[in-house]
Amino acid sequence: VRALPISRFIVSGNSMVPLLSEGKSVVSFNWYYLLSKPKIGDIVVAQVGKRLVVKKISAIRAKEVFLIGEYRDKSTDSRNFGWVKHTQLIGKVILSF
């Protein structure tokens, strides 16, 4: 869990179009999942390998979530990198601009 409650990210890539497009800023609340369980439909920032990714939670099982891109034909997501542990979730996206 990050020390700061809030982080800002710049989106690179188009897998979250039309929800988030390239160059948009997103703000994550990093302490959200300390208080709440992940829910289907949450937009999250997650650490996958060395990369940070922004995706939507599409399925949940014990301590793991399945992430997919909004633009499913063109997304590298859990269909490629598999289930993601809750501990890999950086935070929930609460704002984009």
Added chain:
Amino acid sequence: MKNLLTSLFNLLPSETVFAHCDIPCGIYDPHQAQLAAHTIIRMMNLVGEVHEEDPKMLAHQISRITKVKEEHAESVKHEVTVLWGDYFKEEHLKDYPKLHELVFKTLKLASKARQGLDLEVAKELLANVQTISEIFYKTKGLEPVRVKSPYPTEGELVIFK
């Protein structure tokens, strides 16, 4: 309130977060969408040209033509969506502010062309695809030109100089 929040959040340092497709190959081309739009026009013309005495063969021929028309309408939607979702960026919208609207109308026309046999719809679809092709080439710094296609539709193709 949101403006105030975004101004405050802009003070935060930013990191890159990836929302990438499988392979950011950078290879995009509006040609396939044009080809498909021409094919729809051709199929609509062919429906009117079928001469078959045998009702079974008539149904068979019309079915085959309709299948191809519908496949190409879906192809237009796919190709245009890929350009819209993967290629066009925010900065392109500044120069072409009606791009979203144009894409939206084009997808609707493609669905309408799939459902029916209205040649005017198919022609309007081709015109929209040509406009998108011109915008595409311009964003690449290329000069688009319209040339007569070698297809039986005798319509135009947008290529670049």
